[in-house]
Amino acid sequence: MENQQPKEIFERKFAFFHASSVSGTAMMIAAIIGSYFSVYLTDTVGIAPTAVAGLMLAATFWDAVNDPIMGVVADRTKTRWGRYRPYFIPAPVLLTFFATLLWFNPGLGKNNIWYYMIIYIGYGMTVTMYTMPQMSVLPAHIKDDQLRNRVIMLGAGFTALMFTIGSSYALSLKSFFENIFGISNGYIPLMLILGLFSCISFWGLFAVSKEKYVEPLPERPLTQDLKRILRHKELTPFIVVWIMASLGYGLMFATSVFYVMYYLARPDLIETYMLVVSMGALVSMVFLLPIVLRIFKTGQRALIFSVLSSSLVYAILFFVGKSNFIVLCVLTFVATALASMQNALVNVLVNDAIDYIQFTEGISANGVISSIKGFAQKCGNTVSNSLPLFILGLVGYVAGAIGQQNEATLFVLNFMRFAAPIITGGIMLLCLRFNPVEKHYDDIALMKSMIRDHSEDNHGA
Template structure:
C-alpha cells in the first residue's frame, strides 16, 4: 500500500499492531479496572472515608500531571544506541505490573497505614504510566510522517482501547470471581493485574523490537526551558490544552461515575455488569467502527470531534432529565451517547500530531516528547479533577458507603449530575475551544513540509 505521498507505507504491520496494543492493550485494561472499580474498592472494601479517598486521588493525580512534562523533557534528551524513546518501553510495563498489583492488596494496617499504602502504590502506577505514555506517543511521529498512516494507527489504537475497556468494564467482576474460584484466592483483582501486566510486557517489548526512529533530530544543545518557551509562546496552541483537559474529564466521568450511578442512584447493583457492558460496547463501536468512518467523512480529527461532541451533549442532556424514567431509555441513549463520545479519546491524539507538526513548521525543530508531555499534563489535570472531584462531591453531598437505597437526596442529585451533567458541560467547553484551532490556517504548509521530509529520507 502507498501513503498520500505516493510512497509505500512507512511502517510495518507488526509496528502498527504493537503500537496499537501497547498503551491500549493490557496496560489499558489495568487502567480501566482501576478507573471504574478502585474508588468503590477504597470506600466500600478498604473502608477509607470518601473525603480521605478524594485527597488521595487528588495528590496522586496532581503529581502524575506534574511529572508528565518532566518525562517529556527527559525523553527528548535521551540519546542511546536504541534511540530516544524506545528504551523506556522495556522497564515500564514491569513496573506497571508491580504497582498495579500492590494497589489491590488490602493490608491489615490501621487507617493511616492503609491511606499511605494506597497513596504510594497509586503514585507508582501513575509515574509508570507516564514513563510509557510519553515515549509511546512521541514514537509515532518519530517513525511515521504520513497523516493518513498516522490516523490509521491512532484509529487502531482507539479500537484496541475499546476492546480493552469492554472486557475490563463488562467482565471485571466475573473475571475476578472466576480467578478467586480457580486459584483459591480471596482477591481476584491481584491475579487479574498480573495477567494484564504480562500482556502489556508483550506489547511494549514488541513495539521496541519493531520501531525505528527516523524523523527526529540527532542531538540538541537546547535546554528544557528553551524548548518550553519556544512552544508555549505560541498562544494559538492554548485551546488545545483546554481541549485535552475537557476530553480527559468527559471520558473519565463516563466510566468513573457509572458504578456509583447504578449502585446508588438506580439502587440496582445487580445491573452493574449490564450497564457497564452497554457503556463498554458503545465505546467499542465508537472506536472500531464510528471513529474511522468519522475521520473518513470529515477528513480531520477536529471536525470529527465537533460532530461527535455535539451528538454527545444532546444525549447527555436527555439522560440528565429522563434517564431514570425508563431502563430502556437509559440503556438505548447511554449506548448512543457512549458510541459518539468515546472516540474523543482517540481524536484528541490527532491534535497532538497536529501540534507537533505546527511547532516543526514554526520553530524548525522536533519536540515530540515535550508536546506529548504537555498533552499528558493536560490529560492528567483532567484526570485529577475527575478522580478526586467525584469523591469530593460525594463526600460533600453526604454519601454513605454501602447504603444502597438509603442515600440522601443530595447524593442522588450529585450522582446524576456527575454521570450526565458534568460531561455535557465539558463537551460544551471543548466545542468552544475548537473554534480557535490554529492548524487549519497552516495545514497546506505543514503538508508541504512533511513531503520534503519524506523525500529527504
C-alpha cells in the same frame, strides 16, 4: 531523470504493537482501576470518600506535573536504541508491580491511606513512563497523516475493546480467580496476568519501531524547548481540549458504577450497565469513528459532530434516565458511541501540535508536546478521579447505603454522569474555534513532505 521517492507504507507489525501497548492490556488495567478502585477503597478497605478524593487529587496532580518532565527527558535521551524505545523495556514490569500492589490491603488502619498514596503515585509515574515515549515514537516513525491516523484508529479500537472487557467483566474475572485459587482477592492474580501480556506488547513495540524522523540531539539547555513551546499561546486551545476530553471520558467510567449502585439502587445491574457503556465505546472506536472521519474529512469536524450529537442524548438521559432501565441502556449506548470517539480524535491534535512547532520553531519536540498532552490528560483525570468523591462526601454520601442516599447525593450522581459531559463538550467546541493549525495547513503539509523526502534520501544513501 530524478528518482521518485517511494511513499510510506502501512507497517502492520508496528501498527499492531503500537496500538496494543498502551491501548492493550495496560489499558484494561487502567479501565479496572478507573471503574472499581475508588469503590474498592471506600467499600472494601473502608477509607472515607473525602480521604479517597484527597488521595486521588494529590496522586494524579503529581502524575500530571511529572509528564512534562518525562517529555523533556525523553527528547534528550541518548542511547544506542534511540530516544523513546528504551522506555518500553522496564515500563511494563513496573506496571505489573504497582498495579498488583494497588489491590493489596496491608491492614495498616488509618495509615492505609499513605500506602495507597505511594503505590498510586508509582502506578501513575509508570503510566507516564510509557505513554510519553509511545506517543512520541509514532510521529518519529511515520510522517504521513493518513498512516498516522490509521495507527491511531487501531489504537482506539484496542482501547474500546480493553475498556469493554475491563470495565464490564472485572468483577466476574475477579470472582473466577477467587474460585480457582481459593483466595479472597482475585484482583491480584488478574493484575499479574494482564501485566505479563503488557510486557509482550511493549517489548514487541521496542523491537519493531524505528526513530526515522528526529533531529540530532541539540546542545541547548533542557528547559529551552519547553519555554519555546509554551510561549505559543495559540496552543492553549489544544491544552484545554485535551483536559476536557479526558475529564468527560473519565467521568463516564468513574461515575457509572456509583450511578447504578446508588442512583438506581441496583448493584445487581452493574455489570450489565458497564457492558452497555463499554460496548458503546467499542462501536464508537471500531466502527463509528472511521465512518465519521470519512464523512467529515478532518479530525476537528468529526470532533465537533461527536460533541454536539452526544450532548443531545446526554441531555435526554439527565431527565429520563431513571424512568426505565431498557431505555437507559439504549440511550446510554447511543450517547457513549457518539462521545467515546472524542478520546481518540483529540490524539490527532497531538500530531498537529508537533507539526506546528516544527513549522514555527524548526525543532523536533515530540516528547515535550506529548508530555504537554499527557499533562492535560492527567489534569482531566485528576478532576474525574477526585471531584465526584469529594462532592459526594460533602453532600452526605454514605458508603454501602444502597437505597438510602439523600436527595443531594442522588442529584450529584445524576449530574456527574450525564450533565457534566455536556459542559466539557461545550468548552471543547469553544476552544476548537481557535485551532492554529488550520491557517497553516498547506505550508505544514509541504514541510512534512520535504522532511520525509530528506530522510528517505539519507536512508537510501
